[in-house]
Amino acid sequence: MNAQSHSVSWGSSVIGFVLQRSDRRRVAIEVSPDLSVVVRAPAAAGIGPVLAAVRKKARWILRQQKYFEQFLPRTPERVFRSGETHLYLGRRYRLKVHQMADTSAVKLSGGYIHLWCRRDANQKARKLILDSWYAVAIVRLSQATLSDCLRHKLLRKISVPTIAIRKLKKRWASFTKQGRLTLNPDVIRAPRRCLEYVLTHELCHAIVPSHSPQFFKLLTRVMPDWRSRKHDLERILA
Numbered sequence: 001m002n003a004q005s006h007s008v009s010w011g012s013s014v015i016g017f018v019l020q021r022s023d024r025r026r027v028a029i030e031v032s033p034d035l036s037v038v039v040r041a042p043a044a045a046g047i048g049p050v051l052a053a054v055r056k057k058a059r060w061i062l063r064q065q066k067y068f069e070q071f072l073p074r075t076p077e078r079v080f081r082s083g084e085t086h087l088y089l090g091r092r093y094r095l096k097v098h099q100m101a102d103t104s105a106v107k108l109s110g111g112y113i114h115l116w117c118r119r120d121a122n123q124k125a126r127k128l129i130l131d132s133w134y135a136v137a138i139v140r141l142s143q144a145t146l147s148d149c150l151r152h153k154l155l156r157k158i159s160v161p162t163i164a165i166r167k168l169k170k171r172w173a174s175f176t177k178q179g180r181l182t183l184n185p186d187v188i189r190a191p192r193r194c195l196e197y198v199l200t201h202e203l204c205h206a207i208v209p210s211h212s213p214q215f216f217k218l219l220t221r222v223m224p225d226w227r228s229r230k231h232d233l234e235r236i237l238a
């Protein structure tokens with residue numbers, strides 16, 4: 001697979017995008033929350049048809065970028081000190097760092113996330129402790145949520161996917177044909193309804209792999225309010 005940068009003019013806007021050619025049959029366009037655009041095209045496609053495909057979707061691309069733009073700039077970097085706010089299932093908690101214990105631990109209590117760590121634990125070490133606590137929480141919750149989602153009559157025939165937790169750069173989750181669902185641990189910071197949306201979205205891919213009209217038709221039948229859940233997810237985790 002190779003990647004090249006291109007651009008297309010549309011009215012007074014310029015749409016820059018990265019073109020990735022690979023062994024695929026159709027052109028697909030994706031806009032990420034950081035406003036970047038990736039166009040995937042068949043290896044043999046000429047540049048003319050690719051540019052035409054981008055022009056045809058220009059209005060949609062600009063609308064997607066405008067949608068994501070409202071969530072920029074992103075949240076500043078965390079330093080993992082007492083008093084800092086951290087999210088868990090859509091609620092804000094104050095971090096309280098206890099630097100005394102030999103062992104590390106995290107506990108939610110009374111509006112606080114208590115983090116116990118050694119006196120010499122630096123920012124990176126504290127982040128690691130909290131990240132692994134988040135990862136354990138999301139595995140537990142996503143497994144329970146997944147069984148709830150699979151109860152829907154349209155999804156009942158899908159075999160239970162295996163869940164992997166991995167920091168994905170630009171996506172909330174991904175799903176392979178082999179039934180492996182990779183989840184971005186950040187989703188645990190949003191309300192549970194957002195986790196339900198992410199899992200339902202990926203489960204629908206077990207039936208319709210692409211983001212075709214059939215896919216969104218299915219998703220809407222399974223979860224009629226998916227748009228507002230997606231909106232909450234983007235807003236909260238911005």
Ligand SMILES: [Zn+2]
Pocket residue numbers: 201202205211
């Ligand atoms: Zn998808």
